Structure formats: C-alpha cells, structure tokens
Amino acid sequence: MIGMKACGIIAEYNPFHNGHAYLLKAARAQSGADALVVVMSGNYVQRGEPAIVDKWHRARTALQHGADLVIELPFIVAGQPADRFAAGALQLLEALGCETLAFGVEKAANDFQTLLAKISSDLVLPQFEVDYTKTYATQWNDFIEAQIGHRIEQPNQLLALSYALANRELKSPLKMLPIERIGVAHDAVQSSDQFASASTIRRLLLSNQLDQAQRFVPYGLNELGQRWMSWSDFWPYLHYFLNVSSPDCLSSIYQMSEGLEYRFWEQNLQSTSFDDFLKRVKSKRYTYSRLRRLALYTLLQTTATEMKLDSAALQPVRVLGFSSIGQAYLHDVRKTIAPQLITRVTAELGKRDGVLGTQVRVDRLIEQVTGVEQNFHQRVLMMT
C-alpha cells in the first residue's frame, strides 16, 4: 500500500488505560489516517521517575488496543523538561512522516483553538527573568493568562501548548488534532466507571488495590507482570550516590545549577526516603517534577552533552513493536523518511555514544532492579 497516511501520538502509557484506548479510536476516526504511530517514553517518564512497568509491557498493551506502531521515545527526549520533551517528540513524528498529531486535552474548546491559532502565527515567547519566588511553570501561566485572558491549569492542556509551540518550529508542521479526554481530571480522586487517570491507576497498583484498578484498563492487570517500579526502588542508590559524592562532583550533572548541588548534597544527609528528600529540597522556585527529574539525572549520572537535542541526536530510531498496519506503514515509508530505523539493539550499537548508548546505560538500572533484560535480547513486538 503506497502513500499511507499516519497520525502521530505522543504517549507514556504509564500504564495504558481505557482513556488511551479511547483516544486511539477517536484519532483513527477523526484523523482519517491509515496508521497510528505512537512515540512512547521508554523506561523513564517525564515527571522524573521510572514508568510503573517496563517499556515492553506498556508497548504490548498499546499494540493490543489500537496502536499500529510503537516507537521508543528515548531517554534523551522522554526525560526532558516539557518544552524539550515536546520538541524531541515532534521532531521524531515529523521524521516518521506523520501528517497529524492527535492529543488529548481536558477541553478541546474554543479558547484552546484560539490559542493554537495565535501560537501558529504571531506569539512571541518570553524569556523569563530568574525569579526565585515562582516556578517556571507559574511564570509561563502568567504569560498565557495575559494572552488569552485566563490560566491553563490542566496539565494536558499545558503539554498540548508545548506541542503546539514545538510544532511551529518544524519544517513541515503537523496538523494539530486536539481530542477531548473523557472521564476525569488528571489527578481527581473520584473516578468514573471505566475511566481514571494514569496517576490514579498507579496509586491503586502501588497500594496493591488491583481489583480497584482492573476496570480502568482494557486487559488483565496480570499481563503487566505485577512488579511495579517507583522511586522507592531507586532511593537506596540515589542516597548512596549522594552520600559518597561532594557538591563539586554533582555540579557536572545535567541541569544542576543555581546552587541546587549544595541543596541536594546537604538535604540528602538527613533524608530517610525519597519523598522525604524531595520535600526537603523543595522551594518556591522549583516544581516537584523539575526536582524529580534532577534527582533522576543525578541517579543516572546524566550529562548536558548526552542530553543535547538536535536532529542527528535522535538517530537511530527504535521500533518497539507494530501491528500488520504498522508493518505496512514501515515498509511504505522506510525509503522516503530520513531516520535510520532499528528493531534490534546490537551490542555494537549499544556501546556507541549517543541516543542508544545512553538508553542502554540508563536501562541497566531497570535491569538491575527488575532482573529483566531491556535491550539486547528483546525482540520487536509483532502483533501481525
């Protein structure tokens, strides 16, 4: 089939739930695309923690419930602040030949469309002064409020805004297709019959309430392996690393600046758990997500050099799995799209510097914690 059209989706599927299945279905219907191409975060997610289950379990559930192609959003994108996360993900979808970007928003309403229009034309982004009394996110929202008359408090809407901003930087911008989320607000405690946010489901899984969580996902929860990862798996290692480090050593970590190395070093000494540590380092200036990501960079000895994003940095692109439609799409576009696509990480590829080397390196901690190989001996998922 020549000339297949693809709709791109940026996801974490942490874990995959009914809301995600709904979005895939709506995207297929509303985009008119032949294939749904998902770029999905690997083993680490944007809020600076491990995904609750590994990338293979998550990719499989997505392929079983609507995705045609699952591409790994590598750590150097998936672990970034929102603006770089959006930029890397959009670059990847553009490179993969997607025409449309479908994304969920809390309200796919007029004001968002107005904002999108504004963004695609004349909006000049501000450079914020360092302000130690407000987080970056708050300053952002102050700016948005000045543009559209009210604040955007919903996290998915903020993320969608980042997508729109990143999209206008592309050579061939994608068509933006906002799809209204159904179910509940992102962090609501109350849940409808079938829909709950991923964070609600994670809370249920981590507190071992599988019966409660089951109705929110379109598969048996036992398919996820029932080995939930969280920062509590990593805390002993971060605590050790900070215990034997010095503030000087920490200053070479990606985004460790403005004296945060001293704060991290000092507060670690008294901390008894990761939550305790995070509360101790929190200040008005930084959000919890920023600090969690910084803790993750520290744990993974992440440097600015390896996190530098440019078009070359994202190659080779890793295919985690595909349906028969996804396979046809790959076959169709392999010759026309730019990036090198791989379905297997060889030892040789894994040793190189760059996106795959970093991925293999950060995944080793997941392998140490779970005992499950993440790269070399994993086969691409074929749901054909």
Added chain:
Amino acid sequence: MIGMKACGIIAEYNPFHNGHAYLLKAARAQSGADALVVVMSGNYVQRGEPAIVDKWHRARTALQHGADLVIELPFIVAGQPADRFAAGALQLLEALGCETLAFGVEKAANDFQTLLAKISSDLVLPQFEVDYTKTYATQWNDFIEAQIGHRIEQPNQLLALSYALANRELKSPLKMLPIERIGVAHDAVQSSDQFASASTIRRLLLSNQLDQAQRFVPYGLNELGQRWMSWSDFWPYLHYFLNVSSPDCLSSIYQMSEGLEYRFWEQNLQSTSFDDFLKRVKSKRYTYSRLRRLALYTLLQTTATEMKLDSAALQPVRVLGFSSIGQAYLHDVRKTIAPQLITRVTAELGKRDGVLGTQVRVDRLIEQVTGVEQNFHQRVLMMT
C-alpha cells in the same frame, strides 16, 4: 607523669582476637614503654573491604584488652597499598611521639633481623618495569630473594618489611621491635585452641559459626553487635555505580589506570556478585587485594587528590579512645607533639576537605548500611 615513653602498634583488629591481646602484652613487656599507642584502621581495611564491624566496636575491644590509646588510621592511609599504608602509619606514630614500633611477624628470626639491618643502611629500592605477567608483589619478592637468598611469603613479614622501609624515611626513626606471632599462619584452616588468624575468625562469623569463633577472642562475641559487614553489603551499590557509569568517568578514580577502567566497566555488566566480579577482573598482573582496593575506590568515588599523603594531610588526628594510661600520655605529650588531636568530629570539621572530610564521606556508606552513626554523635571511648 612527665616523660612517658610510648610504644606504637599498627593494627586493623578485624576483629580483635587473642593473638592481638598477646602482642599487646608482649609489646608492653619487651618495649619497656609506659603507654601502648595503637593506630587502628577505621571502617575500611587495607585489603580493600569494610572491616567486619565498625571502628567503635573494634577500638573498644582493643582498649579493654591492653591498648592505652587508639588513634584512627584514616581512610587516606588505611585504604592504601602496603607501602603507602606503612608510610602513613609510621608518620602518624612518629608524630604521636612513639619511640618504638612493635609488630607481629611469623618468625622473628635472624634472617629478618639481617634484612632489617640491610634495609636501615644500604638497600636501594628498585623501580619495577611494568610487567603484565607478574603482580607487583611477586616482583617485590623476586627482589627480596635476590637480597637475602629466599622469599618472604608470609603476609605479616611482607608488611613488616614495608614498615622497616617506611621507618628509615622518618626524621626520627622508631626502634623496630618484631614480636613473634603465636598460633597459626595467617590463612591456615586449622587453628590452635586459642589462636586463629583474623581471616579465619571472619570466615566463621560470616558463616554464622559464632560458637566456633568464640574461643579465639577475649570477649563475648555479642559485644561486637553481630552485624557483620562484607563486600556483599556493598555489591548492589558498586554494581549500580558501574552500570550507570562510562569507562571515561571511571578514569578519574584513584589508581584506575592501564585500561582497568574498561575491564571494570565491561566485566561488571555480566557479574552476579562481588566475588564473581573480582574473578572476572583478575589477571596475572594484579593481586586480588589491589583489585578489591580499586573496587573500593570506585564505590567511594575516591580521587588521587584526596589520597595524596604528606605530613599535613594527616591532620587533625582522631582519638577514638583511651585508658587512664592513655589519657595521661595524651596529657603529657599534647604540648610537645606536632599534630592537632581531636576527640570529636564537629559538623564544621567534617565538611572541610582533607582527611576528616574524606573520612566522614566514606563512613556515610557504613552508616547507610548499618544505620549506626560513625562520626558526629560518637563520643570518645574512655576506659578510665
């Protein structure tokens, strides 16, 4: 009491046993000194591992069974190769005003005295070429054999040789007092009724044969706290550290050279335990002790700068405990000896670079593993 004389002893007491008690008794009798001053390794020992119990438990047993003053041999000395270990320990004893050095040897016999005489006069030390087929220790012994006609295979005798060599570098060399060890060879499996080597006792403790070990120590083994430390406590942290590192990062570790960073990095990937790792990195060129120390430097992120030994580097000197004789000796010599003596590590002292900062840093891993504070809130042991 003015003009007290002191005999120095270099020890690890890992753990303190009947042989150590015997040596203290013999040293007191044969040296004619008023006070026995012990410099004892802190929480890490020279073979590159944690002491089986912490420095406080070990200092206490020494003070209860013959030592008058226990000074901490800091990590920057205690964790060094034999020649630097000896140099640092001798410098410390000289600075503490000791006239004599008592030490145990397997045979306090004529050939050793001959060697000592030779060492104190005309022996020129060789510079070994890099030889990848022999360990440094083997090359050393080849040299010794050429000097005295036979090899010195016993570890304590080799150590004593290092003491003698370090001693002749001092401004005021100490009188060497070799004392024949009683009981058994260092690593013998068979043990006499009361005497066994520290390594034999550690093996018994680590395999939970306390009844077997009890007769070899002059105190109830429960006084040691029964929480035995070994590399198995550290392996998860070393494994993690190497998992997320790169060979480039490792090259900044103290004594990581000659491509060992690649060997360490590569072999870690497949290793399932510390013993497994050590066997994988072993080659003809390096002894297990050298490799264990290197693993410890890696675990503790040790740099060449902080391990540099000079007379200033050893100050302030830390008193772990004293008997009434030890207290009198301290009172006597405080004004005449050079080093700053401290009995308490304040937060201020612990933050500084240098010997105490390093000590506090490396001890934090012990604190993480055992849950027992090692520095700030520990009081000097007074057996008065």
